[in-house]
Amino acid sequence: xxxxxxxxxxxxxxxxxxxxxxxxxxxxxxxxxxxxxxxxxxxxxxxxxxxxxxxxxxxxxxxxxxxxxxxxxxxxxxxxxxxxxxxxxxxxxxxxxxx
Numbered sequence: 001x002x003x004x005x006x007x008x009x010x011x012x013x014x015x016x017x018x019x020x021x022x023x024x025x026x027x028x029x030x031x032x033x034x035x036x037x038x039x040x041x042x043x044x045x046x047x048x049x050x051x052x053x054x055x056x057x058x059x060x061x062x063x064x065x066x067x068x069x070x071x072x073x074x075x076x077x078x079x080x081x082x083x084x085x086x087x088x089x090x091x092x093x094x095x096x097x098x099x
Contacts, residue, residue, distance in 0.1 A: 015044040019054060026061055035061050 004024055007017035022037030038058045045051040 013044060015041060015046060015050050015054075018044055019050070019057070022054075023057060026057060029064070031061050031065050035065070 001024060004017065004021040007014065008021050011017060018037065019041040022034050022041050025031075025034035025037055035058065038054055038061060042051065042054040042058060045054055
C-alpha cells in the first residue's frame with residue numbers, strides 16, 4: 001500500500017498507479033475509498049483499454065456495495081462502549097469481592 005501511495009503521490013496523472021491503488025482498496029473491501037480512487041483513475045484514462053478497465057472495476061465495486069460486501073467504516077467513537085465495558089467490569093468485580 002505504501003508503494004502505491006508513493007506512486008500516486010509522485011505522479012498524480014499516471015493512470016496505472018491510480019488504478020492499482022484503487023484496486024488495492026477494492027481487494028481489501030474498502031469499497032467507498034475504492035470507488036473514489038477508481039473514479040479518479042477513470043478520469044485519467046487515456047485510451048479505450050484503460051477506460052474499459054476502470055469502468056469494469058467501478059461496476060464491480062458498485063455491485064459489491066449494493067450487496068453489502070464491504071468493510072464497515074469506523075467513523076463513530078468507541079469511547080462510550082469502552083467506558084460501559086469498564087464500568088460493568090468494575091461493578092461485577094465489586095460484587096464478587098462483596099459476597
